[in-house]
Amino acid sequence: MSYLVLARKYRPQKFEEVIGQTHIARVLKNGIATKRIAHAFLFSGSRGVGKTTMARILAKAVNCKKGPTPQPCNECTSCREITEGRSLDVLEIDGASNRGIDEIRDLKENVKFAPSGNKYKVYIIDEVHMLTTDAFNALLKTLEEPPGHVIFILATTEPHKIPATILSRCQRFNFKLLSFDEIKKHLEYIVDREKILIESSALSLVAKQGAGSLRDALSVFEQVISLEGEEKKEEDIIALLGILPDEILSKFFDLIAENRSREVFSFLKEIVNSGYDVHQLNTELKKYFRDLLMAKIAGEESVLFVEKSDKEKENLNKRKELFSTERLLFIIELLSGAQERMKWSEDPQLVLEIALIKLSRPYVEINEIINKINGLQGEISELSGETSENDENNEEEEKDFLGEEKKQILKSEETKNTAAEAEFSNTEWNEILKEINLQKQSVGAFLTRAKIGKTEGNKYVLEFSKEEMFYLKGVEKNSKMIIKAIEKVTGKKIKITCIVNEKKAGFSLLPEKKEEKVEIHPYTQKVMDIFDGRIINGVN
């Protein structure tokens, strides 16, 4: 045999050796000891936590020559055959490759036959989540009542993809992620056996990289072992894995806190040039800010930070005052967004750069903005209070404060005071129009073309020009509705007549446009020249 990776070399062969899954091992062992062996198991759990391993040990335990026993001997022919993967009665099927209904039919054909020399025929179907629906359904009957000599063990990382009918026929075991200590302990065991010299802190780093999966940790460890030099040091591993040192992160942090966006750039460039990964930088920064946010909310003595050293805690405490909670949320949101976009971007560095500038700019809080607006509002009302006393400046100032639209309305009110005769104030008209628009928007549009002519008592004359016959008819048709709307808003009962009047006298409901104010873009001019057009309505 050539070299075997650690994960294969140190694959556990006994229930006791499987790390972190004692809750499952105990149930299985008791089941075997009391001769209550189920015919179908489902092992689910994350990658690299021991599902396949446990399945093989179970197969060995039931088939060991020394009876079904919770302690397989690993010496008899059955055990050895299973360990070497050449037993005729333990069939390890790759569910992802043999996923069709035909493969399952073959399996069902073979299930009938008695095992050749062992007590049980064990089918281990790994990656079972990849079976097709048809295949799953074809398996149902066999899985429910298989012949007495058959045990099925299904293993998967994605139990949610398995039909409920399959789940209900299996004894289900959930494998949990391993804790940091469990992984480290196992690594120490391997270090002992392989006679490797390694710093304890370096080993912790490797264990952390596993993130709950032993196989992940071992894959990393494999690379660490083949590093040069007798003793593996922490800094070698940091370099090997491209882990960002804390100094870099805290420098970033300081630059962001002090809003030095220009320096953030050059520093980022420097880091990328020295070979660090931008994805990792983003993740680490996010984690850092998240810790800070947690420290701010829960305090750095909370359970969240049990794993942190005192120095780190002190750092958090010192820095949490530099940012407000809102800003931290803003930063984390930005970084998360950038992370998503970086995944598929051709140039992730650019995405990160943009995000970093955004978050290293001076941050203004919403509360502050609201306060400022409130302040401004106060000033405005003060000013308008003054103006009523001071008639001279009245118009000037009011025009400055109010928008363009109101200015024009004021003006038209002024000019056409007689016709409007203040039957309805402007606000009332607006209300009326709103009411009409609610019922039938087209009528509202027709009305804006009208000008109010003479009024006699409760009779109103709406004037239209000759070209506007279309609008006139529209208004006439809906006059009942208009009258009702007016009554609803103002409480006045009125009558409407529509007439054609060429002279554009009367109070317009449409604010007059100041023609000279419309800026004509050179292109618009060109278009007008070509098509001999005129400007009807200018939209900015």
Next chain:
Amino acid sequence: MFFSDVLGQELPIKIIQNAIKKEKCAHAYLFVGPEGVGKKSTAFAFARLLNCKNRIAIDSKGEKHESNGDNLDLQDINIYDSCGECISCKKIKKGIHPDVSFIYPEKKDIRINQMRVLKYQAQFKPMEGRWKVYIIDKAHMMNKESANSVLKLLEEPPDKVLIILIAQNKYGILPTIISRCQVIKFNLLPSDLIIRSLKEKYNIEEKKALFFSRLSHGSIGKAFSCCEEKMDETKKKADLLISKMKKGDFISLFSESEKLSFSKEKEELKKILNIMIVFYREKMYENPTSEYIKILEVILQTKESIKRNINVGLALDEMFLNVNKIMENKKFAEII
């Protein structure tokens, strides 16, 4: 391909070399890194070295020692490399070595049938060489079925089988696959290295080399292909568009976007957008105001949408208008 041909990837090569020196070669590697930084070259150099009949050992002084295909027992061996002359090396170079296979997405992804063939072949012992090497390029393009179907093989492959997966990033790959592989990260190259090698290889002037290095942002493969294609035309076009956007010369801009949308080649368009990004990016470095950030975001957005089969002409028109608006009115940048 020799290990010495791979530029600027000292760490990944060191990891591989160490594994070979200590005879602790794992059965599955995953090379992760951006496009054009030397992943494939390293994979082939690896395959060649494993199968070479005349391994060359280079010691720390740079002296070469020949060995008969096995590791030498010298203390100060710095690096092993293939000879490049034996039958095995030559066959791998030509792509006809029976034990070294290169798998890539034949259609738009890597199908389960390709993997079935691989698994079938992997059962047999190597025919000529010592190792069977399977290099799977663009492994993130394995579809769900094919990715799941290699899991068992990746976990416990037959003896003397090495599988090298190559991917641009980890995100497209199943975590269960990653956990079975030795992950080796390939990083972007520093720009001065790219400039230096461009100048050496193509004999171009400093200014051009700098531009190409910016355009390829750390990917030497991209930089080389920039040099080989005539980029001058494209650069001129992009510069013209930039100045027109600034002026707001929409009539010619719109006719330009029409032309670009009719040409079937999206590559050209992508290059133009990349040059624009380089231009505004440099501006942003000089002066990090929201104006340039917004412009860059607009261009990035356009690039994304074009990838997703949008109406190219309309997307470009929108970009021209937005960029112009941002340039004319800096306040506008704050709002959108």
